[in-house]
Amino acid sequence: MSPAGPPAAGLAIATEGLTKRFGDVAAVDGVDLAVPSGSVYGFLGPNGSGKTTTIRMLLGLISPTAGSWDLLGRRMPGGAATALAEVGALIEGPAFYPWLSGRDNLARLDAAGPDGRRATRRARIDDALARVGLTAAAAKKYRAYSLGMRQRLGLAAALLRPRQLLVLDEPTNGMDPQGTREIRSLVRDLAGEGTTVFLSSHLLAEIEQVCTHVGVMANGRLLSQGTLADLRAASTARLRVSVDDPARAAGILAGLGMADPTVEGADVVTALDGHAPEAVNRALVLADVAVSGLAVERPSLEDLFVSLTGEGFDVAR
Amino acid sequence: MWPAELRHLFRRTRVRALLVVLFAIPFLLTVAVKLNGGPSAGRGPTFLSQVSENGVFAALAGLTVTIPFFLPLTVAVVAGDAISGEASTGTLRYLLARPAGRGRLLAVKGATVVVFCLAAGLAVAVGGLVGGAIFFPLGRVITLSGTTIGLADGIGRALLAALVVGASLLGLAAIGVFVSTVTDVPVGAMAVTAGVAVLSLVLDSVPQVAFLHPWLFTHDELAFGDLLRSPVTWHGIWRDLALQAGYVGVFGSAAWARFTSRDVLA
Numbered sequence A: 001m002s003p004a005g006p007p008a009a010g011l012a013i014a015t016e017g018l019t020k021r022f023g024d025v026a027a028v029d030g031v032d033l034a035v036p037s038g039s040v041y042g043f044l045g046p047n048g049s050g051k052t053t054t055i056r057m058l059l060g061l062i063s064p065t066a067g068s069w070d071l072l073g074r075r076m077p078g079g080a081a082t083a084l085a086e087v088g089a090l091i092e093g094p095a096f097y098p099w100l101s102g103r104d105n106l107a108r109l110d111a112a113g114p115d116g117r118r119a120t121r122r123a124r125i126d127d128a129l130a131r132v133g134l135t136a137a138a139a140k141k142y143r144a145y146s147l148g149m150r151q152r153l154g155l156a157a158a159l160l161r162p163r164q165l166l167v168l169d170e171p172t173n174g175m176d177p178q179g180t181r182e183i184r185s186l187v188r189d190l191a192g193e194g195t196t197v198f199l200s201s202h203l204l205a206e207i208e209q210v211c212t213h214v215g216v217m218a219n220g221r222l223l224s225q226g227t228l229a230d231l232r233a234a235s236t237a238r239l240r241v242s243v244d245d246p247a248r249a250a251g252i253l254a255g256l257g258m259a260d261p262t263v264e265g266a267d268v269v270t271a272l273d274g275h276a277p278e279a280v281n282r283a284l285v286l287a288d289v290a291v292s293g294l295a296v297e298r299p300s301l302e303d304l305f306v307s308l309t310g311e312g313f314d315v316a317r
Numbered sequence B: 001m002w003p004a005e006l007r008h009l010f011r012r013t014r015v016r017a018l019l020v021v022l023f024a025i026p027f028l029l030t031v032a033v034k035l036n037g038g039p040s041a042g043r044g045p046t047f048l049s050q051v052s053e054n055g056v057f058a059a060l061a062g063l064t065v066t067i068p069f070f071l072p073l074t075v076a077v078v079a080g081d082a083i084s085g086e087a088s089t090g091t092l093r094y095l096l097a098r099p100a101g102r103g104r105l106l107a108v109k110g111a112t113v114v115v116f117c118l119a120a121g122l123a124v125a126v127g128g129l130v131g132g133a134i135f136f137p138l139g140r141v142i143t144l145s146g147t148t149i150g151l152a153d154g155i156g157r158a159l160l161a162a163l164v165v166g167a168s169l170l171g172l173a174a175i176g177v178f179v180s181t182v183t184d185v186p187v188g189a190m191a192v193t194a195g196v197a198v199l200s201l202v203l204d205s206v207p208q209v210a211f212l213h214p215w216l217f218t219h220d221e222l223a224f225g226d227l228l229r230s231p232v233t234w235h236g237i238w239r240d241l242a243l244q245a246g247y248v249g250v251f252g253s254a255a256w257a258r259f260t261s262r263d264v265l266a
Helices: A051-058 A080-084 A102-111 A118-131 A147-158 A177-192 A204-210 A228-233 A246-255 A277-286 A301-309 B002-010 B013-036 B056-066 B070-080 B084-089 B091-097 B102-135 B151-167 B170-182 B186-204 B221-228 B235-261
Strands: A011-022 A025-031 A034-036 A040-044 A066-071 A087-090 A165-169 A196-201 A213-218 A221-227 A238-243 A262-264 A267-271 A291-297
Touching (some): A011 A051, A040 A051, A040 A177, A040 A204, A051 A066, A051 A165, A066 A080, A087 B091, A102 A118, A102 A147, A102 B002, A102 B091, A118 A147, A147 A165, A147 A177, A177 A196, A177 A204, A196 A204, A213 A228, A213 A301, A221 A228, A238 A277, A246 A277, B002 B013, B002 B102, B013 B056, B013 B102, B056 B070, B056 B102, B056 B151, B056 B221, B070 B170, B084 B170, B084 B186, B151 B221, B151 B235, B170 B235, B221 B235
Parallel strands (some): A025 A221, A040 A196, A165 A196
Antiparallel strands (some): A011 A025, A011 A034, A011 A066, A213 A221, A238 A267, A238 A291
16 A cells, blocks of 8 residues: 555566646646566556556657656666567557458567567467467458457457566456456466566456456546555455344444444444454354354455545546 | 568558559550540640550550649558558557557658559559550650660660659658658548648649749659650759658658657557
8 A cells, every 4th residue: 555666676567756747637647656577456447547548658659748667677768669579568449450350460460569470470379369269250350350359359469479568458348248257367377477467447346356456546646556455454344243132232242342333224233353253253142142144344346446536437537 | 560561551452442543544545545546746645646656655644644643642542541540540559569669660651652652653654554565566666856765675764764753752752651640530641641742733833933843842743754865864853853852851850750759649
């Protein structure tokens, strides 16, 4: 939860005071990102919060108004040629030539930059297509692809060569649940191979399931970043017990030193506050309270998000 | 990247269609002359009256007919699409993140446009030569100076004329590439480029701005005719090529300055 320090070794992405103004509006305002190498970093924020502008700056597509950034340990934008060769990216949705097949699109992109060795191109394209499940549609024109297939081709392009860092902007956009699950497992596999994944998404459940680190953006500012565990620890878990005699149970819980047990129907709810749930259960049962249910409720990422930004996932402005 | 980019350009249906039309125009010209007879000497477009005597002249007549409008139009379409086309498909951001390198991408795009200009000129000349060979006799060529040169020499000069015509389109091509770095809308860049070509032609015909004429990129576009003199007078051709090089320098630099510094939001 602490703000990022100065760019340090071991960070795949490090920014300092990264700012982009469009006229009077600061789309991104003093962002200090610290994305550790090997992490799966979830980049969260409502639409219009500056996620995509940040990603475009990281990749050198737009120049920041102020601030500096390092990509894979290289100072940008000077190190773009070497750093970007190690980065696979999906930026604001896939974009390919509609009149070319999926395979030809990948070949063209591969030929357009460094390390796209021709001798291995065919095999690498086959691998990438297989990895995203597009082998059967490789020869189809991109124009005929569905949104989900286009997204998969975009991922295949990012996987054409081994990368140290993948920057994926909304990778499951337009995909069916099955496809979403496949992408999730793909991200896990890649992370397992040591690739750092910077994953922007507004699907909190998705982030929660694959990410080790989280950064939350709102109104162009980075409100919070850290490991998912830290973020969770900073929030309070609650205990909910369903009992036959809520009033008496509330008294027992208060007797255990738990803060403010409140009765909600047949339930008693209180902050867990470091108490062991099994000890609470034992105390209730020994006092002859019939316990029909006991649950520890941790706030979902969505609750955390709302508590941080004070808003839901509406357009910020 | 360079051969891949060339392949990419010439496999586009649009580019192929343009080249087919460029080939067809002089070819249809020969058909028309065959069916109706050519104009009498001194009337109609330059070289057209000689076509029925010698098919080689169909190539030169084709170049004369296409250079004011159709050739500049095809160049406007291809050059205006160079960067803005990538921006409009969104592929520009992926090429730059690849990283293709902005300066390098612009250079490669510019080089393919140059190849297209030369190919466009050659398409016209070849279309004329094919039509001329089918419908009319080919033979020794009588030059504008009244001397006679061999058929091979004549065909060689017609093809050289095509390359000179292609090169005389490079100024316009540079303007088109520059405009394509300014906008993300390819149709807009094509229209502006074509408009500039027309403007140059119009200004060239207005005597009140005669001081401008030597600086217009269309001014010496018919200089290729000097290749049919004996001996060849190179003065006009060199002047034209130097002017085109000037335009390429100015607008190439402007395109570079613009493209290497702009924010890519498409």
